[in-house]
Amino acid sequence: MPDQVLDDISHRRYNPLTGSWLLVSPHRTKRPWQGQQEAPSKVQLPEYDPKCYLCPGNTRAQGDANPQYQHTFAFLNDYSAVKEEQQEYKPEVNSDDIASLLLQAQPVTGRCYVLTFSPKHNVTLADMPAPEILPIIQTWTRIYASHMSPTHPLQAEAARALQSIPSNPDGEVDVPKHQLRYMQIFENKGAAMGCSNPHPHCQIWTTSELPEEPGRELSQMTKYCAGRGRHLLADYVKVEMEKGERIVWQNEAFLVVCPWWAVWPFEVLVIAKRHVRALVDLTDAERLQFAEAVQEVTRRYDNLFETNFPYSSGIHQAPIDCTVEEAENSWFHMHFYPPLLRSATVRKFLVGFEMLGEPQRDITAEQAAVRLRDCGGELYRKASE
């Protein structure tokens, strides 16, 4: 490591993707912990739970029955945060009327899907070999493609991708009535991350507005491209591959790092090595390589503290309705934000100073990368079977 001193001193690091700083205090893990303990997850779940609203064949809150699906199954969330149809609302912002300036609102419509990862109630991505994760990535790609605007700059790529992806025998989601702007694919895993059902699943929220976080990243990437004629994440991949110290794992298509600017203790970033703008850009081989990367991250997480590791994860990519420039400036990547810090039961709280001041972490990204690099063996649950 070039700047070994950063292992010992408090410092701030810059996140070029969001344009913000965070505080790193490497000596701080020495403090004793007397606070809240997380409940370790119940380890023994049945393969089928008759009360689970995600298991095949079961009935959901609004009375619909799930098919006997084989791999994945997508449906509209019964309690969606955004809806396709709602009352019209056209607020007026008038710069002479301070109330209209200080109380600004805009309507948001959209669709929220739930997508199961497997018919089995008791598996997680960490338990699934890459070929079993592949159908999930294929489904993500199909849903992304079907929600792209008719004039989307990646329509040709989408057509090509769809040709080699088998359609889902358990049905596809239909196309929304109005064109939407952004598709956020994310997974909340574990009770510590607000997940209320252990059946493996993710959510897909598709909204009429570009949300803050991908919006900020896109604007940072756009600025970087404009200023340097190269891509921010292309340069970042290059730097990380030269340095090596934050790399967790890689294959030909993806680099897995604890990013320089990680906030969560074992935060991970999966970055496409070549210029992939969105899911539809991935080749058959790359989709499998992406499945491998997801499998590596989730298995290593579980191995780290020998527990069902909680996290939120999500993909950032080109908007589903965008200009050529926006598509070109986008760079496909996936974030993993896991809260555990020291063990299966002691988490990092981003509270107090983190909320009022700025994010703060207790171990360096380099220390986290070493630990994740070192626990790549077989899934601990399997090894002890």
Place this chain on the structure above:
Amino acid sequence: MPDQVLDDISHRRYNPLTGSWLLVSPHRTKRPWQGQQEAPSKVQLPEYDPKCYLCPGNTRAQGDANPQYQHTFAFLNDYSAVKEEQQEYKPEVNSDDIASLLLQAQPVTGRCYVLTFSPKHNVTLADMPAPEILPIIQTWTRIYASHMSPTHPLQAEAARALQSIPSNPDGEVDVPKHQLRYMQIFENKGAAMGCSNPHPHCQIWTTSELPEEPGRELSQMTKYCAGRGRHLLADYVKVEMEKGERIVWQNEAFLVVCPWWAVWPFEVLVIAKRHVRALVDLTDAERLQFAEAVQEVTRRYDNLFETNFPYSSGIHQAPIDCTVEEAENSWFHMHFYPPLLRSATVRKFLVGFEMLGEPQRDITAEQAAVRLRDCGGELYRKASE
């Protein structure tokens, strides 16, 4: 409410203090909750706990003994996130060297204090009448004043304030060796907010750099002043007092609102009504009125779900080292970020979409304000004694 429709539709609201948007989904509280339940806090604590490192007379981790203090007691955190002295580090950023651009760091020094609110182990701000909270505000003011740079634009105000604040018989913290830039006063209350000791206390982190959050607010307030010749929060106070619908409580000096842009379910903002730049600007009468506001917020929180309500709170004000312009653009306020959503045991998780997309809330700020307005009676614990 002028735009009643916002009670029914999904929409985004703009936060002018940070320049960012959040998603509001008012219909979403209807979904059933099967996820994590918070442990209700142990209600019966002793007034003195021999094992508590904050109780008067007890010995702390590094061997120092606490005095038999009367009101407040401040000491250097034994596990500070930043330290006063550390190895030097002077990174070079060179625009031709992409590694130096993408892996940016800067050293941070500072001091972290712990400040107890009361010698009693088993009280909280909600239990303390305003005159008992006053000494805390006086101590905050003294510590702020003693950490101001010699050329700080508010030195005259500080001198005046200190004249009327009795010095703490239990000792004052001494002055740091190097001038620091910002003082973040904050409280984490409750295990759900990462607090590991129920003894009432806050923390004060004083750093050589201006943290992200107050930095962002200062820059938004500066832009607003430059553009309109008025203060953002002055205008906001005016708008909220005209509308009324988000007001929780007020006295002559302070307005307590659920801000238009609240993210946490019962988020509250306490705003000075006149142009107070920092603690040292407050008059004797205003310090007591601030104590009243803090007492109102914390008591109402506890009454809402009849529980020891967890939250993180903190003060934003002028930096301790700043220009005349920075001091003039600052406007004293205090944020309360509480996680509970539906009851003493069901919290809002800001995960998944909130981390990857943008913050999302399930009830409107107006609905939250009505509920907090309605639970102003005596503290529920007292009423049932």
